Amino acid sequence: MEQTTTKREDISSIDYQEFVINMGPQHPSTHGVLRLMLKLKGEIVEVVQPHCGYIHRGIEKMCEHITYPQTIHLTDRLDYLSAHMNNEAVCLLVENALQIEVPERVKYIRTILDELTRLASHQLWWCAFGMDMGALTTFFYGLRDREKILDIFEKTTGSRLIQSFNVPGGLMNDIHKDFQKEVKEFIKYFRKILPEYDQLLTGNVIFQQRTKDIGILTKEDAINFGVTGPSGRGSGFSCDVRKIAPYSAYPYVKFEEKLQTKGDTFSRYMVRMHEMWESMNILEQLIDNIPEGTHAVKMKPIIKLPEGEYYQRVEASRGEFGVHVISDGNKTPYRFKLRSPNFMNLSVMHHISRNHKIADLIAISGSLDLVIPDIDR
Amino acid sequence: MIKEYFKDVFSGIASLLRGMKVTLSYFVRPSTIITQKYPENRAELKMFEAFRGEVVMPHNENNEHKCTGCGICEINCPNGSIEIISKFEVGEDGKKRKVIDQHIYRLAMCTFCGLCIKTCPSNALAWGQEFEHAVFDRTKLTKVLNQEGSTVQKGVKE
Amino acid sequence: MPFNIYDFSTFTQWIHEALTSAMSPFWVVTLEILFVGLAFLLFYAVIGLFLVYAERRVCAFMQCRLGPNRVGFQGLLQTVADLIKLLFKELITIKYADKLLFNIAPFLVIIGSFLALAAIPLANGLHAVDLNIGVFYIMAVSSIGVIGILLAGWSSNSKYSLIGAMRSGAQIVSYELSVGLSIITMVVLAGTMDISEIVELQRGGWFLFKGHISAFIAFIIFLVASTAEINRGPFDLAEAESELTAGFHTEYSGIKFAFFFLAEYMNMFIVASLGATLFLGGWMPFHVPFWEGFNTVMDWIPPFVWYIAKTGFLIFIIMWFKWTFPRLRIDQLLTLEWKYLLPFNLFNVLLMALLVLLGLHF
Structure with a gap:
């Protein structure tokens, strides 16, 4: 600097x-x-x-014309790497508004899928970040391991990336019978592989030189700009929705919110690396304890939210994802507003990459982990 | 000062060698290769049961399906991929009944959300495991799900 | 026809004599130049194409992939197919580009690598020109390439290209120094700049072992600096795919792009063969003193094979670098050169001079 x-x-x-x-x-x-x-x-x-705006599809406006179960397939397509969390936000909102208590089993499965999605998303971030820095091999190692998670998804939900698995009131269908076994196998495998990531990239002297003291975002700025998720936590901003406002099965698990204080590109990197370990911890606590029960509660065929305003937030893999709905009592929302984490994270771009070199700009944008469809919506 | 300089050099080289060890370890182990030769492995390439390839309407051996043409899937489809064309038929008891003529499914517009399958009251729709959807003409992506001359299965509630 | 795989000099001598007896000296020289030129062109194309294939396979195996394996046996003809595709592609002319320089640049890059190839002994007696300042000559002509890169970036009238070219200029000028100094270290040990003599001196043992510590440091520095000099990862700042899309050759298409591509691989081949010649004994077989039986077996392997194997080994190391490390930033690149490599190198030349003076080398 x-x-x-x-x-x-x-x-x-x-x-x-x-x-x-x-x-x-x-x-x-x-x-x-x-x-x-x-x-x-x-x-x-x-x-x-x-x-912005090159991939603007008007999702918020489109959501005003479709029913609540139908919005699921659009929230999938915001931040496609945390599709499951985005869906969960809508489902939780509807369930809370109608005061429906979903079965414990649903909560557990949702949380497990959340964490798997987070892992997959961070893996993809890791490999893309390495590629941005010029280490092309990381891309394939990250994708190779992500593929294992996607296979688990495919077996249970039927889709690999955008699952549309959550529905208001529960899940689309029950988990596959091999689900628990495969998740446990994956955790065992990935615990062995993750140190390799560190050997290849984290410890590398070139990588450290490229990322340390680059793009420093102070805690104040992170709060002012509304930078959440791992990017905000890299600056020491405690903003984990899983801790602040626990939802689904998060109240039942013990986990740490990983914070770094420095706020540079390397701290944002380290937060995500630590979060991968933490996600595996959460998974291990939940995977053996999925309670028996149904996978969904019976909902009315046409869901109408009572008149009023509702807000629900979840921790997506890039930060706080919020859904704000104003309902006029109809089967479609009157106003549907999304708080997408990437839009806020993008806003600090100028602030933290000023006076750096072009190569640093690439590293910074990689460390913010932007997903463009989520910015433009 | 000088000590630090040399420490930097050697720890740097050590970190680089650690990285090189990882890539070499994969280079000498061809068993870790995970990519597959796609068109050759078609025979053993089986999709999972839940795989969302396309929406299909299962028919039994008598060319009967369960679709009553109620139109719930059409209502639930968020992007209008499904269109139901019904016709009137005179039944055995002499009454006029509404039955399905064509269940049109536009694969090109489908987002695979699964709402049609989930909401179908008679479980007439299901996921197909076909995934090779590429065609040269986009009109081929508009499919009629009920087969030619098929009828509704007996016992399906209307 | 006295063809001997262990010594090509008799073969070339035979051709020369046969030609001299048939025609005037002028025609002999002309024909010989044509013959050597054609042979080199063929060699250049084959090696270039093969290296592109090898690189793709090597990186694929490092990345848990299969790599090209469809065209020909194990995909060997893949690059040939790619070349045919590139030949048929449209050469896009840029409206506001400097047409002359834009068209010259790829040829300049290729000429640089082509000239350097001439002075390298490929096997015993297989040597286009045996200059008594061979090392010096290679150093000189291999820096012509940077002019091509600078011109390509400048004439494209594109900002990405310009940044790439300017980076490349700064990079090559600095790293030329390190390559030069590490070569000088070996010249100090050899006491000659004549490449064939350098190879001959390594009959008893390669310079890497003869010069022990000093030669080893020089070898490492040579590897790093020459990787930087040929613009390959992790020093591919001029290209820097994720930053500058394609750097200096962003605006090139078709066969002109292929020239840059081919030149990159040929430069890699040239620095690898220079490294093999200076440090690993060129086409000299591996000998261990007093192991007569072992040495005879080693002698039985033809020199050309030795040369290709050593060069291939160095090329593999350079590829290995590229597919492992992240890219450096431009200021870090210069820091590495001026703060680390250069002091080490200067000290190393001194050390080598001392070793030679005191006779501490083998």
Whole structure:
């Protein structure tokens, strides 16, 4: 950080020409159709201006015209890497509004699937982050292990990425009979593999040099910008919804909220690495104790929420995901507002990557773990 | 100062070697290769039972299905992939009854949310495990689920 | 025809004599130049294509994948198919590009690697030009490539290309120094710049073992610095796929892009063969003093095989680097050169001079 600022002063005495480049909407490391307008002074980034809307599908507006069970298939497609959590937010909202108590079994299975989704999402983040930094092999190791989780998903839910498995009142169908066995096998496997991730990337001297003291986000800024999830926790902002407002089976499990204090790219990285271990801990506590029972409560064919405003938040893999519904008593919501974590996380982009180099900008955007459809909605 | 400098150099090299060890260990173990040769392994490539490949309407050996043409799946489909065309038929007792003519399913529009299957009162729909959906003409993705000349199974409540 | 796989000099001598007896000296030289040129062109294309394939297979195995395995036996013809595809692709002309420089750049890059290949002894007697300053010559011509890269970035009239080219300029100028110094270390040990003589001196034992500690440090530095010099990962800042899309060759398409691609692999081959020649004895078989039986067995393996095996080993190491490490940032790259490699290198030259003076080498 200091180094770059001194460099800047040196440059400012020389006659220079600022130039603007468009990073995106088609760029290998924006992971989608995000467009960042960069004002550069040589290699140094002066201004980062995100331009959103290249994948805007109007999901909030579309949700105003469809019934509550039907919104599930749209919330899937926001942050497709935490599809299950997004669905759960809608389902919890509907269940709370109608004051329905779902069976314990549903709560347990939902939480297990949540944590599996979080693991899969963090694995994909890890491999994509490595690839952003230029270590191309990480991509395949991450995907290889993620594939095992996706197979578990496929066996139970029928889909790999966007499962649409939650329905208001429970789950679409019961879990596969091999589910518990396979999850346990996976945990055993992944506990062996995860140290390899550290050997390959975390400990690597080049990687540490590239990430430490880069893109520092202070705790105050994290709170002001509303940066949640692992990105916020990297700055020491305790924002885990699983702790603050426990839902589903989270009250029954013991886990730690992993915090880092420094707020640089490396702390955001470490938070996610620690969260993978923690997710496995949660899974181990739950997987053997799934209670017997039905997988869903009987709901009325047409779900109508009583008049009023409702808000439900869950911890998606990238931060706090909230659903705000204003109901006028009809079968469709009057207003459907989503609080998507990635939009807030994107907003700090300019703030933390100013005066860094282009390569650092890539590392920072990788560490924020942006999913573009969630930003544009 | 100098001590730190050398410590940096050697710990750096050690960390690089640790990484190289990982990649080499995979290089010398071809058994860890996980990619498969796809078209060749078609025979043993079985999808899981729950796999959401496409919506199908199972028919029994007498070419009978369970669909009564009630239209609940059409109502529940969030994006209009399903269209039900019904016709009137005179039954054995001389009464006019509404029966299904065509159950049109547009695979190109389907998002595989599963609401049609879940809400069907007579369990007429199910998931098919077919996953090779690529076609050269998009009209081929519009399918008629009830087979030619099929009738409703007896005993299915209307 | 006196063809001997262990010594090509008799074979080349025979061709020369046969030609001289048939025609005037002018035509002899012309024909010989043509013959050598054609042979090199073929060698260049085959090695380039094979290296692209090898790289894809090596990285695939490191990444738990199979890699190309459809076209030909085990996918050996994959790169040939790719080349045919690239030949048929449209060469997109950029409206505001500097047309002349834009078209020259890929050729400059290729010429640099082509020239360097000439001075490397491929086997005993298989040597295009035996210059008495061979090492110096290779150093000189291999830096022509950077001009091509700079021109490509500049003439494309694209900001990504420009950044890539400027990075590459800074990088190659600095790392040339380290490569040069590590080569000088070995020249100090050898006492000559003539490559064939350097190889001959390693008959008793490779320089890596002869010069022990100092040669070993020089070898490591040579590997790192030459990886940087040929713009390969983890030093592929000029290309930097995730930052600059494709760096200096962003705007190139079709066969012009293939030239850059091929040149990258040929440069890798050249630095690997230079490393093999300087440190691992070129085409010299592996000898252990006083193990006569072992040495005879080693001698039985043809020199060309030795040369290819050593070069292949170094190429594998360079590939291994690329598929393991994350990319460096531009300032870290320069820090590595000026704060770590250069001091080590200067100290190492001194150490080597001392070793030679005191006769501490083997």
